[in-house]
Amino acid sequence: MVERNYPALRETIWHGVLPNGLNVYVDRRPEYGKQFAFFATRYGGMDLRFRGEDGEWVDTPQGVAHFLEHKMFDTQDGSALQRMAAQGVDPNAYTTPSMTGYFFEGVQGFEDNLRTLLSFVSQPWFTDESVAKEQGIIGQEIRMCEDDPGHEVYYQLMEAMYAKHPVRIRVAGTVESIAQITADTLYQCHRAFYRPGNMVLCAAGDVDPERVAAIAGEVLGQDRSAAAPASHGEGEPSRVVQRYAQRAMPVSMPLFELGFKGSPAPKGEGLRQRLVAELACDVLFSSSAPLYSRLYEQGLINGSFDSSYDELPGCACLIAGGESRDPRQVLDEVLKEAARLAREGIDPELWDRLKKAAYGSMVRRLNSLDDTCFELAQAHFDGEDYLSFPQVFQSIERSDGEALIRSWCTEDRAALSVIRPLD
Amino acid sequence: MEQQWKQLAEGVELLVNRTDKFKTGLLSVTLTVPLRREDATAGALIPEVLYRGSKSYPDMERLSAATDGLYGASLGPAVRQRGESQCVSFLCSVIDDRYALDGGAVLEPAAALMGEVLLDPAVDQGVFRTDYVKSEGANLADRIRSRVNDKRSWSIFRLIQEMCGQEAYAVDKLGDAEEALSAAPEGLWADYQALLGRAKVTFYYGGSARPERVEETVRRAFAPLISGRRAPVECAVPAEPQGPVRTVTDELDVTQGKLAMGFRTGGVTMDSPDYPALLVCNALYGGSANSRLFLHVREKLSLCYYASSLIDKLKGLLVVSSGVEFGDFDRAQEAILAQLDELRAGRFTDDERNAAIRTVVNSLRGRLDSQGQMEDDCVTKLVYGVQPDDGGALIQSVERVTAEDIAQAAQRIQLDTVYRLTGKEGAAHG
Numbered sequence: 001m002v003e004r005n006y007p008a009l010r011e012t013i014w015h016g017v018l019p020n021g022l023n024v025y026v027d028r029r030p031e032y033g034k035q036f037a038f039f040a041t042r043y044g045g046m047d048l049r050f051r052g053e054d055g056e057w058v059d060t061p062q063g064v065a066h067f068l069e070h071k072m073f074d075t076q077d078g079s080a081l082q083r084m085a086a087q088g089v090d091p092n093a094y095t096t097p098s099m100t101g102y103f104f105e106g107v108q109g110f111e112d113n114l115r116t117l118l119s120f121v122s123q124p125w126f127t128d129e130s131v132a133k134e135q136g137i138i139g140q141e142i143r144m145c146e147d148d149p150g151h152e153v154y155y156q157l158m159e160a161m162y163a164k165h166p167v168r169i170r171v172a173g174t175v176e177s178i179a180q181i182t183a184d185t186l187y188q189c190h191r192a193f194y195r196p197g198n199m200v201l202c203a204a205g206d207v208d209p210e211r212v213a214a215i216a217g218e219v220l221g222q223d224r225s226a227a228a229p230a231s232h233g234e235g236e237p238s239r240v241v242q243r244y245a246q247r248a249m250p251v252s253m254p255l256f257e258l259g260f261k262g263s264p265a266p267k268g269e270g271l272r273q274r275l276v277a278e279l280a281c282d283v284l285f286s287s288s289a290p291l292y293s294r295l296y297e298q299g300l301i302n303g304s305f306d307s308s309y310d311e312l313p314g315c316a317c318l319i320a321g322g323e324s325r326d327p328r329q330v331l332d333e334v335l336k337e338a339a340r341l342a343r344e345g346i347d348p349e350l351w352d353r354l355k356k357a358a359y360g361s362m363v364r365r366l367n368s369l370d371d372t373c374f375e376l377a378q379a380h381f382d383g384e385d386y387l388s389f390p391q392v393f394q395s396i397e398r399s400d401g402e403a404l405i406r407s408w409c410t411e412d413r414a415a416l417s418v419i420r421p422l423d
Numbered sequence: 424m425e426q427q428w429k430q431l432a433e434g435v436e437l438l439v440n441r442t443d444k445f446k447t448g449l450l451s452v453t454l455t456v457p458l459r460r461e462d463a464t465a466g467a468l469i470p471e472v473l474y475r476g477s478k479s480y481p482d483m484e485r486l487s488a489a490t491d492g493l494y495g496a497s498l499g500p501a502v503r504q505r506g507e508s509q510c511v512s513f514l515c516s517v518i519d520d521r522y523a524l525d526g527g528a529v530l531e532p533a534a535a536l537m538g539e540v541l542l543d544p545a546v547d548q549g550v551f552r553t554d555y556v557k558s559e560g561a562n563l564a565d566r567i568r569s570r571v572n573d574k575r576s577w578s579i580f581r582l583i584q585e586m587c588g589q590e591a592y593a594v595d596k597l598g599d600a601e602e603a604l605s606a607a608p609e610g611l612w613a614d615y616q617a618l619l620g621r622a623k624v625t626f627y628y629g630g631s632a633r634p635e636r637v638e639e640t641v642r643r644a645f646a647p648l649i650s651g652r653r654a655p656v657e658c659a660v661p662a663e664p665q666g667p668v669r670t671v672t673d674e675l676d677v678t679q680g681k682l683a684m685g686f687r688t689g690g691v692t693m694d695s696p697d698y699p700a701l702l703v704c705n706a707l708y709g710g711s712a713n714s715r716l717f718l719h720v721r722e723k724l725s726l727c728y729y730a731s732s733l734i735d736k737l738k739g740l741l742v743v744s745s746g747v748e749f750g751d752f753d754r755a756q757e758a759i760l761a762q763l764d765e766l767r768a769g770r771f772t773d774d775e776r777n778a779a780i781r782t783v784v785n786s787l788r789g790r791l792d793s794q795g796q797m798e799d800d801c802v803t804k805l806v807y808g809v810q811p812d813d814g815g816a817l818i819q820s821v822e823r824v825t826a827e828d829i830a831q832a833a834q835r836i837q838l839d840t841v842y843r844l845t846g847k848e849g850a851a852h853g
Binding site (some may be wrong): 422 | 442443444445446447473482483484487488490491492493495497498516518519521522524554558561565566568569571572573574595675676677678679711712713718723725728746749774777778780781782783784785788789791792793794834
């Protein structure tokens with residue numbers, strides 16, 4: 001394990017690559033009472049098509065990565081969830097479009113729990129019976145999501161924005177798609193993506209970096225084979241598919257998300273583009289920028305209004321949303337403001353302030369061991385050095401923000417998704 | 424961690440948790456008043472109106488610019504219900520001076536800004552600005568009405584309304600939507616003055632600054648609040664249900680049913696000797712992935728997508744919350760109660776007891792790694808006059824909880840009210 005110091009943040013990260021190809025990152029924080037471990041594979045809800053061992057393309061049902069995540073907790077000796085819960089830790093997992101991560105936090109028995117985590121994630125155990133049972137449980141989860149307007153407004157936006165990119169596909173799949181999953185499907189996907197070389201282990205808290213690496217080497221073995229290449233569809237147009245999408249659900253007030261379809265960052269530029277795009281989001285949508293107050297004072301938005309920059313392999317976008325009596329009017333105002341910024345540029349004082357605020361927020365985020373590990377893992381998959389953000393901030397100019405707004409925040413790259421109340 | 428508590432005046436106190444482990448400091452001020460139907464709306468609306476603008480930063484844009492300039496100080500209002508009290512707070516998280524790019528102090532200007540927002544609002548003819556009151560009143564009404572959007576928390580909210588309808592506990596801490604819409608500047612200004620004058624005041628700071636520096640900063644920034652006041656804080660704790668079990672059913676356009684069940688803990692609350700046993704009992708019953716509700720009701724019987732329990736440590740309540748198919752309400756309810764009977768009869772293993780103890784210890788220790796949770800725990804205790812400590816004594820008591828203690832805690836827990844949220848077409852989906 002090699003130490004890397006980040007003096008501006010008073011952090012030290014230990015990093016190593018095991019002989020089996022696994023990357024290990026450890027953020028040692030002896031002053032914390034708890035330890036956190038995050039074990040992730042570069043495989044998520046959008047990786048539906050990949051090249052199998054015989055070289056042929058394999059198409060898998062929507063929702064399989066998430067289904068696999070649920071089933072990984074089953075082991076030959078029972079449920080790893082209960083085994084760890086008996087130690088008082090509550091392991092959990094989630095699946096994003098591009099990643100599946102398993103984690104736990106605890107205050108005692110870290111090494112035993114780490115072994116359990118590494119072993120259940122790397123050793124699949126599925127039966128047709130357990131798959132059939134999970135179809136019922138996940139079917140319920142899918143239906144619960146379908147009742148959640150916040151979930152629906154997001155996917156409706158993705159479907160409006162993207163023609164081909166699998167970000168438009170629901171990570172959990174549908175009741176129909178998961179019905180096609182069998183134990184064989186799960187074994188095949190596990191073989192394709194759960195290989196040490198395609199995975200990352202991050203740990204933080206009062207832990208010994210060398211022990212973390214040693215345990216990972218012991219439990220995961222020496223298999224060095226590479227993961228299957230995945231396909232995410234080619235030729236996604238820069239324009240949105242549909243400018244406006246809406247449906248009705250039992251909500252008290254219309255819920256909306258508007259999106260600007262951007263371009264994915266060039267290799268090695270991911271962190272920089274993220275900081276620029278988040279600042280552009282702030283310039284447009286933050287409460288210290290002119291548009292927010294104007295919309296708020298007109299009663300067009302309320303405190304639920306929020307914005308974010310989303311990036312996945314092959315796609316990037318700005319999203320803003322919340323509740324509004326008139327979402328179309330909000331979009332009109334946003335487009336007007338973007339055009340003004342493109343024409344007149346960003347107020348230099350505003351830009352400096354927002355940069356300072358963004359820096360402070362990222363420093364604050366490091367309080368959380370979970371967030372730190374998640375960021376380290378994500379940055380690893382993106383080939384970035386997350387904790388270099390103070391330096392990256394310094395290299396970002398106002399003109400970078402203006403250029404991004406000019407090229408992304410235009411009418412043909414904008415889509416609006418609305419969930420309106422039932423009549 | 425070094426802890427210092429100090430009374431600054433009668434009914435006004437400051438707690439400082441000094442620690443270097445975080446990259447930020449957290450400062451909060453909390454005004455606590457009894458939760459009453461006639462005052463709740465004002466209590467919820469006042470901080471929102473204050474947060475719209477102060478004397479020197481009279482609008483949102485300028486106020487946000489001020490926090491941005493303090494490295495994105497995260498300043499905001501919070502209205503919390505603690506037992507039968509409404510706690511009106513402002514919280515401010517600021518980066519530690521060590522990370523400030525220009526090397527200046529951040530705590531003092533942040534406290535000064537917070538003090539100004541709370542005590543020196545933007546006014547028009549001596550009262551709140553009409554436009555701020557109107558728009559925040561509308562926003563608050565929207566928030567109250569949008570409670571229904573999240574069906575899981577809505578089902579618990581409705582359960583409490585039904586179960587504690589005769590107690591102050593059921594008063595919505597956000598108040599009433601109609602009242603929020605009709606709030607007027609003069610009336611709200613009078614409520615604001617009353618709140619400042621009568622509330623119990625609790626200051627909290629967690630971070631690397633020394634207690635003396637914090638005290639001086641607080642005294643300077645909040646001077647008008649540091650005056651004696653008599654502010655009784657009480658919470659009625661009925662030990663048992665007041666009559667037979669009631670079942671209430673609502674219909675809404677949902678695809679999945681929600682079942683929420685409310686129990687009384689037999690009068691056991693945060694400061695009872697039996698509280699550690701209740702914590703462990705709850706972890707074993709429905710408070711962890713190793714719990715009976717999770718293992719038996721969700722995993723083994725597949726009756727619920729989720730089934731968990733939580734306790735209110737001030738009011739002496741235990742609530743089971745679950746998501747079920749419309750056709751499974753009766754079976755799920757039976758299964759949930761059957762598991763409680765198992766605990767009452769002491770039918771659980773030592774492994775289960777140990778796992779539950781570890782879960783509780785983990786959670787108690789883990790809270791010390793979160794500035795927000797530490798603030799919340801300390802403020803909750805201070806509000807009810809319980810001296811905060813480093814948590815060690817409670818952890819030790821939890822570790823000593825016996826099987827008999829758990830069974831006794833379970834025997835004291837009694838079902839009061841059942842709430843069912845079902846679809847508009849009845850059992851058609853089931």
